[in-house]
Amino acid sequence: MKTNLTHYLQKYSIYIVLAVLFIACSLISPYFLQSNNLINVSRQLCVGILIAYGEMLLIISGFLDLSVGSVLALAGVFSVSAYQKTQSMLVAVLVAVLVGMFCNLINGFFVAQCNVPAFIATLGMQMAARGVALYYTNGQNILQLGNFVKIGQGTVGPIPVPVLIVIGITVLIWYLMNHTKYGRGLYAIGGSRSAAEASGINAKRSIYASYLINGILVGFAGMIFMARNNAGLPNGAIGYEMTGLTAAIVGGTSFTGGIGTVSGTVAGAFIIGFLENVMNLTGVNSYIQQVIEGSIIVLAVAYDVVSKSKKSQKVIIVKETKEK
Secondary structure, eight states: OHHHHHHHHHHTHHHHHHHHHHHHHHHHOTTTTSHHHHHHHHHHHHHHHHHHHHHHHHHHTTOOOSOHHHHHHHHHHHHHHHHHHHOOHHHHHHHHHHHHHHHHHHHHIIIIISOOOHHHHHHHHHHHHHHHHHHHHTTOOBOOOGGGGHHHHOEETTEEHHHHHHHHHHHHHHHHHHHSHHHHHHHHHHHOHHHHHHTTOOHHHHHHHHHHHHHHHHHHHHHHHHHHHTSBOTTTTTTHHHHHHHHHHHTTOOTTSSOOOHHHHHHHHHHHHHHHHHHHHTTOOHHHHHHHHHHHHHHHHHHHHHHHHHHHHHHHHHHHHHHO
16 A cells, blocks of 8 residues: 555656645735736746757657757747748748757757767757857847737637647647657667667667757747747847756656656646746745756756666666575
């Protein structure tokens, strides 16, 4: 009975934490449960969730992306510019997605083909993409977005447009991870790339696919981000890669690879979003907020490494006992 309870608590701990945090936030601030605040939080979370999905895919397979914020800004300003010139939302979407995919194709090439560590490859892209965004706009914000803002501020009935976009993408990512060969392959590669390749999985193809999907997600995130801010911001989304990494890792994606779920990532994003919101509502200093968020990601990674180490030790002990 105790073992079953422990297993249950471990399996659903992230959702229990989310529920407890939600209740705590509602008690800490009387404004937290107001409909306007919850709608605002849901809009803000959309960008973070999309980024977190991309990081989740990469971390599960043993990689990561530190260029998210810069590529998001680049895709966003190019998309805004394309819309201003054509007044076509379809063209704006295509531009954002293609820019995100192109940048991540380069990331994938260096990681998969040249065996450059993902940390270095994407760090280089972080600097390059930001530089291109600033050069293209001459360091100036792009204003007068017109109907472009609807993708970040519009609603369909009572539901914000960004929320509908994220719901649709969530269904697609969930299906991809749970019902396709690609999704199963990612977990195998993250667990052991050599073993995965020995079993017939094309690791390079999966790495390319992960980065390209990440690019699509970042492209949509860039559009929503710019539309929400009602401007094309070449200096926007600085540090957003950490937002995505934190949400994915807090949501149970193992930094050592091979473990992670869509639902856990969503829960992780909501935990971070609720914490940020209640800290803003209660007037916590923005610098202190950075300290808290930085501490969260370190503790989450430390917990993941320690818990995984304990599981490995238990497996070794069990094997040794059976051999005796």
